[in-house]
Amino acid sequence: MDQLNRVSIEAFKKQKKIPLIIVLDNVRSLNNIGSVFRTADAFAVTAIYLCGITGTPPHKEIHKTALGATESVNWKYFENTLEGIDILKKDGFLVYAIEQAEGSIMLNEYKPDSNVPTAFVFGNEVDGVDDCVLDKVDGVIEIPQFGTKHSLNISVSAGIIVWHYVLGLKE
Secondary structure, three states, X not given: OHHHOOOOHHHHHHOOOXXXXXXXEOOOOHHHXXXXXXXXXXXXXXXXXXXXXXXXXXXXXXXXXXXXXXXXXXXXXXXXXHHHHHHHHHOOOEEEEEOOOOOOEEXXXXXOOOOOOEEEEEOEOOOEOXXXXXOOXXXXXXXXXXXXXXXXXXXXXXXXXXXXXXXXXXX
8 A cells, every 4th residue: 555655544634625525415325325435535525415314434334335435535414415505505616416307417518617616416326316406506417328228326427527527627
């Protein structure tokens, strides 16, 4: 691990983060939650908001895929996703749902604004982002897909979206 130049958890907590918060809206899979923590750690995301039925650390199944990222990544729990969204908006965040919806912006057309902090909402594995949350967000971003399934695992979607966001900040 020393050869990989990994920072300690203490150093990670002090380092500058990208202006991004990931919101998990009623995500039921503890493995997905752990994977999102790992992605958030990899890209130095500011925080994760865990909402509704979304599981929270400490939990054996989350830890299995997070591999310690629950210790490095800041997170908050909200009983209701709308509560978290309201706080984000009050704090000046642009909030986007990641969903297939009418009027969505295709990911390849989305350009992040480095001057405005952003939050991405990922929804339940079966039902997606709740309609009441969709009514409150600033926009909906859709990942273009060309196969027969037209859906991706939340942890895969989070990796794609966060990577696209990070690349866009560097342009």
